[in-house]
Amino acid sequence: MPLIDAQDISKVYRLGDIEVRALSGVSLKIGKGEFVAVMGPSGSGKSTFMNILGCLDKPTGGRYLLEDIDVGSLDRDALAGIRNKKIGFVFQGFNLLPRTSALENIELPMLYDGNSARERRQRALEALHSVGLEGRGEHYPSQLSGGQQQRVAIARALVNNAPIILADEPTGNLDSKTSADIMELFVKLNSGSDITIILVTHETDIAAYSKRAVKFLDGSIVSDECKAGS
Amino acid sequence: MINLSSTLKISFRALWVNKMRSGLTMLGIIIGVGAVIAMLAVGTGASNRISEHISSMGSNLLIVLPGATTSGGVRMGSGTQPTLTTADAEAILRECPAVSNVAPVLNGVAQVVYGNQNWSTGIVGTTPDILTVRDWPLVSGRLFTYQDVRRATKVSLLGQSVAENLFGDMDPVGQIIRIKNIPFTVIGVLATKGQSPQGQDQDDTVIVPVTTAQKKLFGTTFPGMVRRIMVKAKSTEELLSAEKQIAELLRQRHRIGPKQENDFTVRNLTAFMQAAEESTKVMTILLGAIASVSLLVGGIGIMNIMLVSVTERTREIGIRMAIGARTWDIRLQFIIEALTLSLAGGIAGIIIGVAGSIILSMLAGWITIVSVFSVIIAFGFSGLVGVFFGFYPAYKASLLDPIDALRYE
Ligand SMILES: Nc1ncnc2c1ncn2[C@@H]1O[C@H](COP(=O)(O)OP(=O)(O)O)[C@@H](O)[C@H]1O
Ligand SMILES: [Mg+2]
Numbered sequence: 001m002p003l004i005d006a007q008d009i010s011k012v013y014r015l016g017d018i019e020v021r022a023l024s025g026v027s028l029k030i031g032k033g034e035f036v037a038v039m040g041p042s043g044s045g046k047s048t049f050m051n052i053l054g055c056l057d058k059p060t061g062g063r064y065l066l067e068d069i070d071v072g073s074l075d076r077d078a079l080a081g082i083r084n085k086k087i088g089f090v091f092q093g094f095n096l097l098p099r100t101s102a103l104e105n106i107e108l109p110m111l112y113d114g115n116s117a118r119e120r121r122q123r124a125l126e127a128l129h130s131v132g133l134e135g136r137g138e139h140y141p142s143q144l145s146g147g148q149q150q151r152v153a154i155a156r157a158l159v160n161n162a163p164i165i166l167a168d169e170p171t172g173n174l175d176s177k178t179s180a181d182i183m184e185l186f187v188k189l190n191s192g193s194d195i196t197i198i199l200v201t202h203e204t205d206i207a208a209y210s211k212r213a214v215k216f217l218d219g220s221i222v223s224d225e226c227k228a229g230s
Numbered sequence: 231m232i233n234l235s236s237t238l239k240i241s242f243r244a245l246w247v248n249k250m251r252s253g254l255t256m257l258g259i260i261i262g263v264g265a266v267i268a269m270l271a272v273g274t275g276a277s278n279r280i281s282e283h284i285s286s287m288g289s290n291l292l293i294v295l296p297g298a299t300t301s302g303g304v305r306m307g308s309g310t311q312p313t314l315t316t317a318d319a320e321a322i323l324r325e326c327p328a329v330s331n332v333a334p335v336l337n338g339v340a341q342v343v344y345g346n347q348n349w350s351t352g353i354v355g356t357t358p359d360i361l362t363v364r365d366w367p368l369v370s371g372r373l374f375t376y377q378d379v380r381r382a383t384k385v386s387l388l389g390q391s392v393a394e395n396l397f398g399d400m401d402p403v404g405q406i407i408r409i410k411n412i413p414f415t416v417i418g419v420l421a422t423k424g425q426s427p428q429g430q431d432q433d434d435t436v437i438v439p440v441t442t443a444q445k446k447l448f449g450t451t452f453p454g455m456v457r458r459i460m461v462k463a464k465s466t467e468e469l470l471s472a473e474k475q476i477a478e479l480l481r482q483r484h485r486i487g488p489k490q491e492n493d494f495t496v497r498n499l500t501a502f503m504q505a506a507e508e509s510t511k512v513m514t515i516l517l518g519a520i521a522s523v524s525l526l527v528g529g530i531g532i533m534n535i536m537l538v539s540v541t542e543r544t545r546e547i548g549i550r551m552a553i554g555a556r557t558w559d560i561r562l563q564f565i566i567e568a569l570t571l572s573l574a575g576g577i578a579g580i581i582i583g584v585a586g587s588i589i590l591s592m593l594a595g596w597i598t599i600v601s602v603f604s605v606i607i608a609f610g611f612s613g614l615v616g617v618f619f620g621f622y623p624a625y626k627a628s629l630l631d632p633i634d635a636l637r638y639e
Binding site: 097 | 235236237240243247545546548549550551552553554555556557559632633636
């Protein structure tokens with residue numbers, strides 16, 4: 001049973017009379033513990049696809065099974081619950097809450113999961129440790145570098161032990177040295193604890209960290225390659 | 231499941247970050263609640279004062295006056311002289327079943343002298359029942375008796391003001407005073423009564439037997455003449471029947487034909503005062519209602535700020551949704567923010583309102599009473615305002631599309 005099973009997904013945006021086909025008939029299966037790079041030129045539908053995988057958006061056609069659950073049948077709050085427990089998001093622009101310390105940002109997913117304050121703090125500290133930011137817990141996002149902010153975001157994605165991390169151009173705002181560090185972190189998480197990582201990028205050297213590359217063009221998948229040796 | 235303590239924390243933090251804005255928004259509620267509290271305090275003070283007057287008059291009190299009534303007040307019956315007598319009073323007590331006590335009154339002003347002190351005061355000639363009729367106890371000495379009335383003895387009861395002015399700290403009981411140069415023994419001192427509804431000092435009085443007043447002090451144009459008859463009805467329910475019985479009896483006794491006007495008036499002071507009390511209550515409610523308009527305006531201010539806040543924090547809402555916040559997590563966050571604003575404003579408003587009432591009573595000399603009821607009402611109302619005006623912005627926030635919200639700049 002694949003962890004993610006997208007079947008003939010399409011997404012059409014309607015802007016007045018104009019129809020924008022962001023996705024047309026995308027099918028993709030991703031198993032547990034995979035590290036997939038989603039590639040393709042700008043506007044090819046990568047983000048749209050990721051949003052659907054992340055249950056932030058619903059497809060206009062096709063079926064999406066996440067751990068065998070048909071996500072299309074779920075209501076708003078049920079989808080929120082899935083995002084909370086099954087999915088960790090990492091965004092290009094970090095999307096940390098301003099004026100909120102790193103630790104509190106990391107605790108955020110647990111706020112909506114009914115954990116005790118003590119357990120939240122404990123797990124947030126562990127997550128902070130696993131992204132190599134010990135001692136930075138009390139810093140505000142504005143006091144952290146881009147790379148450090150992205151590490152906080154990754155810790156936030158990890159803290160609820162979600163099996164899937166979705167990262168949409170996570171290194172897009174970072175320099176190449178920091179990007180490499182962040183990618184090393186993803187590799188470590190993927191190999192160390194079986195977390196499935198799906199990562200959008202249009203840079204081949206970033207995609208090189210992954211085990212499988214899926215290429216999009218004009219809303220369709222044009223190639224799906226597994227790397228030799230993995 | 232919604233984590234209340236963390237939601238509270240999130241809300242407090244958001245308010246704290248915008249201290250100035252939160253404070254100004256609260257100001258609307260502070261002024262509203264303060265105004266409600268102060269206005270209700272003024273109104274409650276006024277109606278309490280009237281209630282006190284009612285009880286100081288004596289409960290279930292009727293006053294029979296000579297002369298006919300017009301709607302505006304009392305005018306003398308044409309052609310007839312003042313006609314009430316002590317015999318009328320006795321007849322009322324004897325023949326009106328709804329009446330429990332009767333005290334005829336003949337009063338006048340006279341000089342009262344003790345030693346080298348003298349004092350001009352109102353002399354009330356009446357019967358011992360006056361103290362029951364007026365609910366007016368003695369603090370020392372004894373009451374005169376009906377035997378004193380029959381014999382027209384020269385005994386007197388002093389009101390507190392007279393006692394203080396003539397005797398100072400000394401006990402007047404047993405002393406001899408002179409009224410119109412006639413010696414009277416002081417046999418008792420009355421308890422403090424305070425001001426009458428007309429603002430007169432009711433303690434500035436001397437009570438003597440009615441016969442003594444008639445024969446020795448003021449004289450009468452016809453035998454047994456009195457200026458009024460004070461009547462106590464058996465109960466509040468029987469006030470009206472007492473009024474009717476007295477009118478019937480007196481028409482009969484005064485031989486007034488079916489088409490003729492009464493030559494007397496029965497005044498129901500309790501009813502009059504109750505009407506006054508009722509109208510102050512209406513005034514209180516009106517004042518409170520006007521003040522609560524400002525509370526409403528304060529609520530609109532909260533809604534306004536909350537709408538701004540939702541727009542400003544669209545991205546934050548998007549992040550929270552992406553991370554797993556459900557509809558009610560988002561709603562509660564904003565409702566609690568609005569509620570915090572309005573309740574904090576409510577508490578500050580209560581303090582301001584109480585202080586305002588105290589200042590008002592000091593500056594304007596009004597009696598103000600802050601009732602627990604008005605505090606609870608104002609506080610509850612401000613909470614209601616918070617929830618009511620916070621709900622729409624919270625509702626709006628919870629309906630945002632997570633992707634749009636995340637993309638919001
Ligand atoms: N909310 C939207 N409304 C209308 N069109 C959209 C919306 N989001 C994306 N699109 C369109 O869908 C297509 C795919 O966009 P996107 O998934 O963001 O591409 P990518 O992430 O690969 O750059 C683009 O043509 C884009 O203009
Ligand atoms: Mg994109």
